[in-house]
Amino acid sequence: MFTNPEQFANATKTLFELQMxxxxALASKAVQGVEQVVALNMATAKNSMEGAxxxxxxxxxxxxPKAAIDTLQSRLQPGVQNAQAYGEELRRIVADIQQDFQQAADTHLVEAKNTLSALIYDVxxxxxxxxxxxVEIIKAAIDNAFKGYEQVTQSTRDAMRRVEEQVTRATSQLGEAAGQAPKA
Incomplete structure:
Protein backbone atom coordinates (compact mmCIF):
# COMPACT_ATOMS: atom_id res chain seq x y z
CA MET A 1 0.00 0.00 0.00
CA PHE A 2 1.12 3.59 -0.28
CA THR A 3 3.37 4.47 2.61
CA ASN A 4 1.89 7.95 2.70
CA PRO A 5 -0.93 9.88 1.05
CA GLU A 6 1.58 11.91 -0.97
CA GLN A 7 2.48 8.85 -3.07
CA PHE A 8 -1.15 8.33 -4.03
CA ALA A 9 -1.63 12.05 -4.68
CA ASN A 10 1.48 12.17 -6.87
CA ALA A 11 0.42 9.10 -8.83
CA THR A 12 -3.06 10.52 -9.31
CA LYS A 13 -1.60 13.85 -10.39
CA THR A 14 0.67 12.10 -12.90
CA LEU A 15 -2.26 10.20 -14.39
CA PHE A 16 -4.31 13.41 -14.62
CA GLU A 17 -1.39 15.20 -16.29
CA LEU A 18 -1.09 12.39 -18.84
CA GLN A 19 -4.79 12.68 -19.61
CA MET A 20 -4.47 16.46 -20.02
CA ALA A 25 -2.33 16.91 -28.16
CA LEU A 26 -5.62 15.78 -29.69
CA ALA A 27 -7.13 19.26 -29.45
CA SER A 28 -4.04 20.74 -31.09
CA LYS A 29 -4.29 18.22 -33.95
CA ALA A 30 -7.98 19.04 -34.34
CA VAL A 31 -7.29 22.78 -34.50
CA GLN A 32 -4.56 22.23 -37.10
CA GLY A 33 -6.97 20.15 -39.15
CA VAL A 34 -9.68 22.82 -38.93
CA GLU A 35 -7.14 25.42 -40.05
CA GLN A 36 -6.27 23.27 -43.07
CA VAL A 37 -9.93 22.75 -43.95
CA VAL A 38 -10.65 26.49 -43.62
CA ALA A 39 -7.68 27.29 -45.88
CA LEU A 40 -8.90 24.71 -48.41
CA ASN A 41 -12.43 26.15 -48.28
CA MET A 42 -11.16 29.70 -48.73
CA ALA A 43 -9.02 28.74 -51.73
CA THR A 44 -11.88 26.76 -53.22
CA ALA A 45 -14.35 29.63 -52.72
CA LYS A 46 -11.91 32.10 -54.28
CA ASN A 47 -11.29 29.87 -57.29
CA SER A 48 -15.01 29.21 -57.65
CA MET A 49 -15.82 32.92 -57.61
CA GLU A 50 -13.10 33.68 -60.14
CA GLY A 51 -14.36 30.90 -62.40
CA ALA A 52 -17.95 32.07 -62.09
CA PRO A 65 -27.66 32.18 -76.94
CA LYS A 66 -26.10 28.97 -78.27
CA ALA A 67 -22.61 30.37 -77.73
CA ALA A 68 -23.58 31.40 -74.18
CA ILE A 69 -24.88 27.88 -73.44
CA ASP A 70 -21.75 26.35 -74.95
CA THR A 71 -19.66 28.56 -72.65
CA LEU A 72 -21.68 27.42 -69.65
CA GLN A 73 -21.41 23.74 -70.62
CA SER A 74 -17.67 24.09 -71.12
CA ARG A 75 -17.42 25.06 -67.42
CA LEU A 76 -19.38 22.04 -66.12
CA GLN A 77 -16.69 19.39 -66.49
CA PRO A 78 -13.90 21.50 -64.94
CA GLY A 79 -16.32 22.40 -62.12
CA VAL A 80 -16.98 18.75 -61.35
CA GLN A 81 -13.27 17.99 -61.55
CA ASN A 82 -12.53 20.86 -59.16
CA ALA A 83 -15.14 19.51 -56.75
CA GLN A 84 -13.56 16.08 -57.02
CA ALA A 85 -10.09 17.54 -56.34
CA TYR A 86 -11.55 19.38 -53.34
CA GLY A 87 -12.95 16.12 -52.01
CA GLU A 88 -9.63 14.35 -52.45
CA GLU A 89 -7.76 17.12 -50.65
CA LEU A 90 -10.33 17.10 -47.84
CA ARG A 91 -9.97 13.31 -47.57
CA ARG A 92 -6.18 13.69 -47.36
CA ILE A 93 -6.47 16.29 -44.60
CA VAL A 94 -8.85 14.08 -42.62
CA ALA A 95 -6.58 11.04 -43.12
CA ASP A 96 -3.58 13.05 -41.88
CA ILE A 97 -5.54 14.22 -38.84
CA GLN A 98 -6.63 10.66 -38.13
CA GLN A 99 -3.03 9.43 -38.35
CA ASP A 100 -1.83 12.23 -36.04
CA PHE A 101 -4.65 11.43 -33.59
CA GLN A 102 -3.72 7.75 -33.68
CA GLN A 103 -0.05 8.46 -33.01
CA ALA A 104 -0.75 10.92 -30.20
CA ALA A 105 -3.31 8.63 -28.58
CA ASP A 106 -1.04 5.57 -28.83
CA THR A 107 1.92 7.45 -27.38
CA HIS A 108 -0.08 8.78 -24.45
CA LEU A 109 -1.80 5.44 -23.93
CA VAL A 110 1.59 3.72 -23.52
CA GLU A 111 2.70 6.41 -21.07
CA ALA A 112 -0.53 6.02 -19.10
CA LYS A 113 -0.17 2.21 -18.99
CA ASN A 114 3.39 2.52 -17.71
CA THR A 115 2.34 5.03 -15.06
CA LEU A 116 -0.56 2.85 -13.97
CA SER A 117 1.63 -0.23 -13.83
CA ALA A 118 4.07 1.60 -11.58
CA LEU A 119 1.18 2.84 -9.47
CA ILE A 120 -0.23 -0.66 -9.05
CA TYR A 121 3.25 -1.97 -8.23
CA ASP A 122 3.62 0.70 -5.52
CA VAL A 123 0.20 -0.16 -4.13
CA VAL A 135 -5.63 -2.68 -2.23
CA GLU A 136 -8.31 -4.34 -4.36
CA ILE A 137 -10.46 -1.20 -4.16
CA ILE A 138 -7.54 0.99 -5.23
CA LYS A 139 -6.62 -1.43 -8.03
CA ALA A 140 -10.25 -1.39 -9.23
CA ALA A 141 -10.32 2.42 -9.13
CA ILE A 142 -7.07 2.62 -11.10
CA ASP A 143 -8.30 0.04 -13.58
CA ASN A 144 -11.59 1.91 -14.05
CA ALA A 145 -9.75 5.19 -14.59
CA PHE A 146 -7.60 3.56 -17.25
CA LYS A 147 -10.61 1.96 -18.93
CA GLY A 148 -12.22 5.40 -19.12
CA TYR A 149 -9.01 6.76 -20.62
CA GLU A 150 -8.99 3.97 -23.22
CA GLN A 151 -12.67 4.54 -23.96
CA VAL A 152 -12.14 8.24 -24.68
CA THR A 153 -9.22 7.38 -26.94
CA GLN A 154 -11.25 4.74 -28.78
CA SER A 155 -14.21 7.08 -29.18
CA THR A 156 -11.91 9.67 -30.74
CA ARG A 157 -10.54 7.06 -33.14
CA ASP A 158 -14.06 5.95 -34.07
CA ALA A 159 -15.19 9.52 -34.69
CA MET A 160 -12.20 10.22 -36.93
CA ARG A 161 -12.81 6.96 -38.83
CA ARG A 162 -16.47 7.94 -39.43
CA VAL A 163 -15.47 11.40 -40.68
CA GLU A 164 -12.95 9.85 -43.05
CA GLU A 165 -15.56 7.38 -44.32
CA GLN A 166 -18.01 10.20 -45.00
CA VAL A 167 -15.42 12.27 -46.83
CA THR A 168 -14.36 9.22 -48.85
CA ARG A 169 -17.99 8.49 -49.73
CA ALA A 170 -18.59 12.11 -50.80
CA THR A 171 -15.39 12.08 -52.85
CA SER A 172 -16.40 8.89 -54.65
CA GLN A 173 -19.83 10.40 -55.40
CA LEU A 174 -18.09 13.40 -56.92
CA GLY A 175 -15.98 11.00 -59.00
CA GLU A 176 -19.14 9.32 -60.26
CA ALA A 177 -20.65 12.72 -61.04
CA ALA A 178 -17.50 13.65 -62.96
CA GLY A 179 -17.96 10.56 -65.11
CA GLN A 180 -21.60 11.43 -65.78
CA ALA A 181 -21.13 15.14 -66.45
CA PRO A 182 -21.68 16.24 -70.04
CA LYS A 183 -18.47 16.63 -71.97
CA ALA A 184 -17.66 20.03 -73.43
Whole structure:
Protein backbone atom coordinates (compact mmCIF):
# COMPACT_ATOMS: atom_id res chain seq x y z
CA MET A 1 0.00 0.00 0.00
CA PHE A 2 1.12 3.59 -0.28
CA THR A 3 3.37 4.47 2.61
CA ASN A 4 1.89 7.95 2.70
CA PRO A 5 -0.93 9.88 1.05
CA GLU A 6 1.58 11.91 -0.97
CA GLN A 7 2.48 8.85 -3.07
CA PHE A 8 -1.15 8.33 -4.03
CA ALA A 9 -1.63 12.05 -4.68
CA ASN A 10 1.48 12.17 -6.87
CA ALA A 11 0.42 9.10 -8.83
CA THR A 12 -3.06 10.52 -9.31
CA LYS A 13 -1.60 13.85 -10.39
CA THR A 14 0.67 12.10 -12.90
CA LEU A 15 -2.26 10.20 -14.39
CA PHE A 16 -4.31 13.41 -14.62
CA GLU A 17 -1.39 15.20 -16.29
CA LEU A 18 -1.09 12.39 -18.84
CA GLN A 19 -4.79 12.68 -19.61
CA MET A 20 -4.47 16.46 -20.02
CA UNK A 21 -1.43 16.03 -22.29
CA UNK A 22 -3.41 13.61 -24.43
CA UNK A 23 -6.38 15.97 -24.56
CA UNK A 24 -4.12 18.91 -25.46
CA ALA A 25 -2.33 16.91 -28.16
CA LEU A 26 -5.62 15.78 -29.69
CA ALA A 27 -7.13 19.26 -29.45
CA SER A 28 -4.04 20.74 -31.09
CA LYS A 29 -4.29 18.22 -33.95
CA ALA A 30 -7.98 19.04 -34.34
CA VAL A 31 -7.29 22.78 -34.50
CA GLN A 32 -4.56 22.23 -37.10
CA GLY A 33 -6.97 20.15 -39.15
CA VAL A 34 -9.68 22.82 -38.93
CA GLU A 35 -7.14 25.42 -40.05
CA GLN A 36 -6.27 23.27 -43.07
CA VAL A 37 -9.93 22.75 -43.95
CA VAL A 38 -10.65 26.49 -43.62
CA ALA A 39 -7.68 27.29 -45.88
CA LEU A 40 -8.90 24.71 -48.41
CA ASN A 41 -12.43 26.15 -48.28
CA MET A 42 -11.16 29.70 -48.73
CA ALA A 43 -9.02 28.74 -51.73
CA THR A 44 -11.88 26.76 -53.22
CA ALA A 45 -14.35 29.63 -52.72
CA LYS A 46 -11.91 32.10 -54.28
CA ASN A 47 -11.29 29.87 -57.29
CA SER A 48 -15.01 29.21 -57.65
CA MET A 49 -15.82 32.92 -57.61
CA GLU A 50 -13.10 33.68 -60.14
CA GLY A 51 -14.36 30.90 -62.40
CA ALA A 52 -17.95 32.07 -62.09
CA UNK A 53 -16.96 35.64 -62.89
CA UNK A 54 -14.96 34.55 -65.92
CA UNK A 55 -17.84 32.38 -67.16
CA UNK A 56 -20.32 35.23 -66.64
CA UNK A 57 -18.07 37.59 -68.56
CA UNK A 58 -17.72 35.10 -71.43
CA UNK A 59 -21.46 34.43 -71.48
CA UNK A 60 -22.28 38.14 -71.56
CA UNK A 61 -19.92 38.58 -74.51
CA UNK A 62 -21.33 35.61 -76.44
CA UNK A 63 -22.63 36.40 -79.91
CA UNK A 64 -25.81 34.36 -79.51
CA PRO A 65 -27.66 32.18 -76.94
CA LYS A 66 -26.10 28.97 -78.27
CA ALA A 67 -22.61 30.37 -77.73
CA ALA A 68 -23.58 31.40 -74.18
CA ILE A 69 -24.88 27.88 -73.44
CA ASP A 70 -21.75 26.35 -74.95
CA THR A 71 -19.66 28.56 -72.65
CA LEU A 72 -21.68 27.42 -69.65
CA GLN A 73 -21.41 23.74 -70.62
CA SER A 74 -17.67 24.09 -71.12
CA ARG A 75 -17.42 25.06 -67.42
CA LEU A 76 -19.38 22.04 -66.12
CA GLN A 77 -16.69 19.39 -66.49
CA PRO A 78 -13.90 21.50 -64.94
CA GLY A 79 -16.32 22.40 -62.12
CA VAL A 80 -16.98 18.75 -61.35
CA GLN A 81 -13.27 17.99 -61.55
CA ASN A 82 -12.53 20.86 -59.16
CA ALA A 83 -15.14 19.51 -56.75
CA GLN A 84 -13.56 16.08 -57.02
CA ALA A 85 -10.09 17.54 -56.34
CA TYR A 86 -11.55 19.38 -53.34
CA GLY A 87 -12.95 16.12 -52.01
CA GLU A 88 -9.63 14.35 -52.45
CA GLU A 89 -7.76 17.12 -50.65
CA LEU A 90 -10.33 17.10 -47.84
CA ARG A 91 -9.97 13.31 -47.57
CA ARG A 92 -6.18 13.69 -47.36
CA ILE A 93 -6.47 16.29 -44.60
CA VAL A 94 -8.85 14.08 -42.62
CA ALA A 95 -6.58 11.04 -43.12
CA ASP A 96 -3.58 13.05 -41.88
CA ILE A 97 -5.54 14.22 -38.84
CA GLN A 98 -6.63 10.66 -38.13
CA GLN A 99 -3.03 9.43 -38.35
CA ASP A 100 -1.83 12.23 -36.04
CA PHE A 101 -4.65 11.43 -33.59
CA GLN A 102 -3.72 7.75 -33.68
CA GLN A 103 -0.05 8.46 -33.01
CA ALA A 104 -0.75 10.92 -30.20
CA ALA A 105 -3.31 8.63 -28.58
CA ASP A 106 -1.04 5.57 -28.83
CA THR A 107 1.92 7.45 -27.38
CA HIS A 108 -0.08 8.78 -24.45
CA LEU A 109 -1.80 5.44 -23.93
CA VAL A 110 1.59 3.72 -23.52
CA GLU A 111 2.70 6.41 -21.07
CA ALA A 112 -0.53 6.02 -19.10
CA LYS A 113 -0.17 2.21 -18.99
CA ASN A 114 3.39 2.52 -17.71
CA THR A 115 2.34 5.03 -15.06
CA LEU A 116 -0.56 2.85 -13.97
CA SER A 117 1.63 -0.23 -13.83
CA ALA A 118 4.07 1.60 -11.58
CA LEU A 119 1.18 2.84 -9.47
CA ILE A 120 -0.23 -0.66 -9.05
CA TYR A 121 3.25 -1.97 -8.23
CA ASP A 122 3.62 0.70 -5.52
CA VAL A 123 0.20 -0.16 -4.13
CA UNK A 124 0.97 -3.86 -3.84
CA UNK A 125 4.49 -3.57 -2.41
CA UNK A 126 3.76 -2.53 1.13
CA UNK A 127 0.51 -4.34 1.82
CA UNK A 128 0.02 -5.04 5.49
CA UNK A 129 -2.19 -7.82 6.74
CA UNK A 130 -5.81 -6.74 6.70
CA UNK A 131 -5.33 -4.17 3.92
CA UNK A 132 -5.97 -6.55 1.02
CA UNK A 133 -9.50 -5.22 0.48
CA UNK A 134 -8.23 -1.64 0.35
CA VAL A 135 -5.63 -2.68 -2.23
CA GLU A 136 -8.31 -4.34 -4.36
CA ILE A 137 -10.46 -1.20 -4.16
CA ILE A 138 -7.54 0.99 -5.23
CA LYS A 139 -6.62 -1.43 -8.03
CA ALA A 140 -10.25 -1.39 -9.23
CA ALA A 141 -10.32 2.42 -9.13
CA ILE A 142 -7.07 2.62 -11.10
CA ASP A 143 -8.30 0.04 -13.58
CA ASN A 144 -11.59 1.91 -14.05
CA ALA A 145 -9.75 5.19 -14.59
CA PHE A 146 -7.60 3.56 -17.25
CA LYS A 147 -10.61 1.96 -18.93
CA GLY A 148 -12.22 5.40 -19.12
CA TYR A 149 -9.01 6.76 -20.62
CA GLU A 150 -8.99 3.97 -23.22
CA GLN A 151 -12.67 4.54 -23.96
CA VAL A 152 -12.14 8.24 -24.68
CA THR A 153 -9.22 7.38 -26.94
CA GLN A 154 -11.25 4.74 -28.78
CA SER A 155 -14.21 7.08 -29.18
CA THR A 156 -11.91 9.67 -30.74
CA ARG A 157 -10.54 7.06 -33.14
CA ASP A 158 -14.06 5.95 -34.07
CA ALA A 159 -15.19 9.52 -34.69
CA MET A 160 -12.20 10.22 -36.93
CA ARG A 161 -12.81 6.96 -38.83
CA ARG A 162 -16.47 7.94 -39.43
CA VAL A 163 -15.47 11.40 -40.68
CA GLU A 164 -12.95 9.85 -43.05
CA GLU A 165 -15.56 7.38 -44.32
CA GLN A 166 -18.01 10.20 -45.00
CA VAL A 167 -15.42 12.27 -46.83
CA THR A 168 -14.36 9.22 -48.85
CA ARG A 169 -17.99 8.49 -49.73
CA ALA A 170 -18.59 12.11 -50.80
CA THR A 171 -15.39 12.08 -52.85
CA SER A 172 -16.40 8.89 -54.65
CA GLN A 173 -19.83 10.40 -55.40
CA LEU A 174 -18.09 13.40 -56.92
CA GLY A 175 -15.98 11.00 -59.00
CA GLU A 176 -19.14 9.32 -60.26
CA ALA A 177 -20.65 12.72 -61.04
CA ALA A 178 -17.50 13.65 -62.96
CA GLY A 179 -17.96 10.56 -65.11
CA GLN A 180 -21.60 11.43 -65.78
CA ALA A 181 -21.13 15.14 -66.45
CA PRO A 182 -21.68 16.24 -70.04
CA LYS A 183 -18.47 16.63 -71.97
CA ALA A 184 -17.66 20.03 -73.43
Missing amino acids: ETFN MATSRQMSQAAD TQNVKPGQENA
